[in-house]
Amino acid sequence: MLARFRVATTATGVRRQVWVFVFDDLDELRRSHAAAHGRDYDPDDDVAGSVVIQQGFRWPSPDPGPVIVMRLWTGQLTASTIAHEATHVATALYFMDSIAAWDTRARTVLMGAHEPLAYVVGDLTERINDRLHRLRLHS
Numbered sequence: 001m002l003a004r005f006r007v008a009t010t011a012t013g014v015r016r017q018v019w020v021f022v023f024d025d026l027d028e029l030r031r032s033h034a035a036a037h038g039r040d041y042d043p044d045d046d047v048a049g050s051v052v053i054q055q056g057f058r059w060p061s062p063d064p065g066p067v068i069v070m071r072l073w074t075g076q077l078t079a080s081t082i083a084h085e086a087t088h089v090a091t092a093l094y095f096m097d098s099i100a101a102w103d104t105r106a107r108t109v110l111m112g113a114h115e116p117l118a119y120v121v122g123d124l125t126e127r128i129n130d131r132l133h134r135l136r137l138h139s
Contacts, residue, residue, distance in 0.1 A: 001028065001032075002023060003020075011093075012096075012097035014097045016096075023074065033045075033050040050085070051085050068092065080125060081122065086121075088118055
């Protein structure tokens with residue numbers, strides 16, 4: 001692992017922290033991701049970034065301090081990838097802090113397959129960021 005740090009947000013009204021692990025070895029990232037999911041390592045897994053809620057997030061109510069870990073690979077440290085993985089974090093935080101009913105039908109979507117949403121956010125972020133750089137409007 002190349003770097004490990006925490007970021008925090010209070011955007012939902014509750015202070016939540018996210019661990020960010022940065023890997024320069026893609027195979028190491030994939031092994032870490034598999035272990036966090038309790039799965040055997042598969043070298044054919046197409047994982048170049050990941051978000052795992054490792055503990056504390058349990059139905060019917062979350063513990064106050066879930067451990068959310070975002071894994072990033074230096075070979076793909078783009079605005080798109082960071083936004084994509086941040087979208088996975090944001091959907092979990094939104095569900096934990098903003099959806100009152102744990103039995104809501106939205107639970108399946110918010111905690112399940114929201115890859116299309118993450119890809120749209122990542123793609124739009126990358127395109128907007130690129131355009132701002134070309135126009136020299138970035139900071």
